[in-house]
Amino acid sequence: MLLDWVTVVLLIGIGLLLIVVELVFVPGTTVVGIIGFILTAIGVWIGYAALGTTIGHIILAGTVLVGALAFVYSFRSDSWSHFALKNQNRGHVNEDNPHLLEEGEVGKTVSALRPQGTALFAERHHEVQTQGEFVAPNKAIRIIRLSQNKIIVEEVS
Template identity: 75%
Template sequence: MLLDWITVISLIGIGLLLVVVELIFVPGTTVVGILGFILTAIGIWIGYAALGTNTGHVILATTVLVAGIAFFYSFRSDSWTRFALKEQNRSRVNEDEQHTLTVGQEGTTVSALRPQGTALFTERHYQVQTRSEFLAPNTPIRIVKLDQNKIIVEAIS
């Protein structure tokens, strides 16, 4: 009888914890929430089967009450804000590494430019783009415009 109570309480407790974790940390319907619901249902079912109908009703009512209080407290209070991501990443790729390229400098494409790809200038690889044209690998190119971190190139004819 004590083992039945321990089993019921642990299944329902773990199940409710998984459902709360799914609601707060893993939004959407996922395996965590489904597993939590299943464990809670199994705990209630074992309460009915092993402890009787009247005790099963009490377990069901208590589980619904505890779940409602847990969900209300989880969303109402600021207890979950310490787990939430509050910082934003506003940096850009290669922002701290300024290039020393100039307009008119020549290089070759390393990958196909469709219209973006990789090019080689002074033994260094750079992300470049064309003005909506396709360039095959190993094509000689020239820089026509430098706009912040964008390097616009064209094929050398």
């Protein structure tokens, strides 16, 4: 009888633990959650088979109650917020002093432009793009259009 109780408690405990691990650490429906559910169900089934119907009902009710309490407590205690991404990247390309550049200004590519890359204008690196053509590194380029934070360039022939 004691061995039956130990078996039921261990199966249900490990099953509920695996379900919590599934919810917190392994997103989506995976093998971990399915195994946890199966172990919990086997624990409840053994409770019915070995300990009787009345004790089986009590075990089932207790398992559902403990599972629901763990689920509700984990949301209320805000413990899941540690796993959520809260920061936002608000940076933009060429934000600092875009007004220093003018159309027609000549510079040099630092990286290959395919069609985007890095170029050097007045000793400062800028993210630039072409209108679709490839420009090799260390080639002379000219600004043909400035729109918002984009610098559109072409190769100087």
